[in-house]
Amino acid sequence: TLSFSSAAFANGGLIPARFTCDGANVSPPFSISSVPEKAQSLVLIVNDPDAPKGDWDHWVVFNIPPTVREIPEGKEPPGRGGNNSWSKTSYGGPCPPSGEPARNASRSDAGGHRYFFRLYALSKTLAIPVGSTKAKVLAEAKGFMLAEAHLMSRYKRNK
Secondary structure (H helix, E strand, C coil): CCEEECCCCCCCCECCHHHCCCCCCCCCCEEEECCCCCCCEEEEEEEECCCCCCCEEEEEEEEECCCCCEECCCCCCCCEEECCCCCCCCCCCCCCCCCCCCCCCCCCCCCCEEEEEEEEEECCCCCCCCCCCHHHHHHHHCCCEEEEEEEEEEECCCC
């Protein structure tokens, strides 16, 4: 079973401010293990489903080599960057609007917005360009997903 973890936060825990717009806004470190033998590439997607304007993509990376086992703090993994919701091909940390409740407040608790870090193992590499959107990446990956692992963290601004 594909495994994905971070030394920076526990699954379901709070993401430290260092990895948000209130801190250094660098990506957290990740460890990857148990990648399926038939995997040809990995996809990493980070999103906030609780954003006031709807699902907000913070990081989209595809065609990550299946041999990658560590993504160091503050580093983009090898592969191709897809566009996040800021139209950038790099990590953008949690930055929920101050004073606005989460869009799905009935499903969120006082811990703030939820951030999902999803890793997919694919049986192919994707023949799409740098800057492709999450929707394009997922559409191209459909039918080729071998495994999925995810982490969820929360963040709430103090301002």
